[in-house]
Amino acid sequence: MLVETKSNQKTDIDYRSEVLRLKDEMNAVILAHYYQESEIQDLADFIGDSLQLSQQAEKTDADVIVFAGVHFMAETAKILNPHKPVLLPDLNAGCSLAEGCPAPLLQQFKDKYPDHILISYINCSAEVKAISDIICTSSNVEKIISQIPEDKPIMFAPDKNLGQYIMKKTGREMKLWMGSCFVHETFSGRKITHLKLEHPDAKLIAHPECEEVILKEAEFIGSTSSLLNHVKTDPAKKFIVATEPGIIYQMQKAAPDKTFIPAPPEASCACNECPYMKLNTLEKLYLCMRDRKPEIIMDEDLIVRAYKPIKRMLEMSK
Ligand code: 13P
Ligand code: SF4
Numbered sequence: 001m002l003v004e005t006k007s008n009q010k011t012d013i014d015y016r017s018e019v020l021r022l023k024d025e026m027n028a029v030i031l032a033h034y035y036q037e038s039e040i041q042d043l044a045d046f047i048g049d050s051l052q053l054s055q056q057a058e059k060t061d062a063d064v065i066v067f068a069g070v071h072f073m074a075e076t077a078k079i080l081n082p083h084k085p086v087l088l089p090d091l092n093a094g095c096s097l098a099e100g101c102p103a104p105l106l107q108q109f110k111d112k113y114p115d116h117i118l119i120s121y122i123n124c125s126a127e128v129k130a131i132s133d134i135i136c137t138s139s140n141v142e143k144i145i146s147q148i149p150e151d152k153p154i155m156f157a158p159d160k161n162l163g164q165y166i167m168k169k170t171g172r173e174m175k176l177w178m179g180s181c182f183v184h185e186t187f188s189g190r191k192i193t194h195l196k197l198e199h200p201d202a203k204l205i206a207h208p209e210c211e212e213v214i215l216k217e218a219e220f221i222g223s224t225s226s227l228l229n230h231v232k233t234d235p236a237k238k239f240i241v242a243t244e245p246g247i248i249y250q251m252q253k254a255a256p257d258k259t260f261i262p263a264p265p266e267a268s269c270a271c272n273e274c275p276y277m278k279l280n281t282l283e284k285l286y287l288c289m290r291d292r293k294p295e296i297i298m299d300e301d302l303i304v305r306a307y308k309p310i311k312r313m314l315e316m317s318k
Contacts, residue, residue: 015286019043022289028087029062030285031077033069034224035246035277040068040285047250049225050076050122051137051317057081058314066289070276071296072098075126078296079310082303089284091294093276095123097209100179101158103127109155113175116155117148120309123181124158126298130305135313138162138208139223144316145170161185165208165215183274184209187242188266192217195240195261202261205230206242214242214263231255245271 020043023030031053032044041047046056050073057065057077065086067074072095074088101124110118110131120132121141129135136144145166148154154172156163158179167174187210196202196217205227206218215221220230224247231239232254241248242263251260262271288294 013286015282016043019282019286019289022286023066026064026289026292027062028064028066028289029056029060030066030068031056033073033246033277034228034250035244035274036068036280037246037278037282038249039282040280041246041249043282043285044068049137049139049223051139051223052225053077054080054122054137054310055314055317064292066285067296068280068285069093070095070274072123072125074296075298076122076129076310078298079126079129079303079306082298082300085292086296087288087292088294088296089281089288090279093279095276096182097121097123097158097179098125098128101125101128101177103131106157106177107131109157109175109177113153113155116153116175118155118157119144119148119174120157121159121162122313126302126306128157129309130302132157132309133312134316135309137223137313139225140313140317141166142170144313145172147316148172159209161211161215162208164212165221180211181209183244183272184242185211186265186267186272187211187214187263189213189217191264191266192240192242195264199238199240199261201236202238202240202259203234203236204240204242204263206263207244210242218242227251228254231258231260244274244277246273246277 030044032047058080065077070093078086117133119134122137155175157177160176160178163176203219205220231251238259240261245262248260265272
């Protein structure tokens with residue numbers, strides 16, 4: 001592939017071997033989320049869900065963290081490693097959940113319920129983390145909620161779908177912020193019903209960021225890593241997968257004899273990719289390592305404040 005060098009000459013670059021060379025040279029670790037392009041997943045030292053990636057970031061001894069994921073994930077890695085450079089291939093890799101929950105508005109919501117504990121889903125900005133009591137992900141939310149005393153009222157932000165699902169599952173009442181993921185919200189119940197008729201042997205599995213109409217039809221609900229574990233152990237040979245289709249790459253590797261059908265959105269395309277996750281490309285991964293930017297830069301005070309609820313989550317997840 002052609003790329004412009006620092007001296008503005010165009011040359012052929014083998015991104016894969018260059019990324020590996022730069023990784024060694026800078027003693028970097030590449031952390032990738034399951035929703036990344038398969039060629040990026042193939043280069044990662046660790047592929048995981050939001051919790052696993054935070055745990056890896058916390059314990060890494062690499063000098064540089066290269067985060068192939070979205071901004072809030074790289075920001076979390078930076079909060080856990082304030083003295084290390086954290087690189088993100090595209091700084092515009094945001095998240096609709098994080099964008100739909102500005103900290104000043106969440107603060108106003110919080111002020112209305114001063115006796116409540118605020119648990120925030122990790123898909124939020126560092127500013128939101130800084131005003132939260134505990135952070136959670138879709139893989140540890142139940143464990144965290146089960147550790148909150150029964151008489152302590154809870155507020156949950158920003159994902160209403162995950163919040164409603166957890167309220168039903170745990171029987172705990174929570175005040176919810178009305179945010180959502182614009183990828184998981186667009187799965188079409190109508191098209192999924194057609195797919196189930198076409199493939200009666202297929203099981204529907206879904207991420208809890210999906211709307212209730214999808215979740216109530218699902219035979220298994222879980223975070224990306226639990227969905228992946230589930231398809232390895234469940235005897236079914238065919239699955240309709242209601243989450244971002246990047247995960248199907250690892251599902252296929254783990255269970256090559258099984259069939260994975262991406263759940264379709266209402267719009268005309270067959271699958272439902274996260275446009276933010278897909279902003280990272282192999283070329284941008286190479287460029288960010290070559291140029292050591294874009295880098296996550298954060299205010300020290302914000303890092304200190306956002307660290308506490310993240311650390312609390314990591315402790316409570318053990
Ligand atoms: P998990 O990987 O933690 O399940 O989260 C999914 C997601 O939407 C990440 O943005
Ligand atoms: Fe955010 Fe949804 Fe994309 Fe995950 S899939 S990063 S929740 S917009």
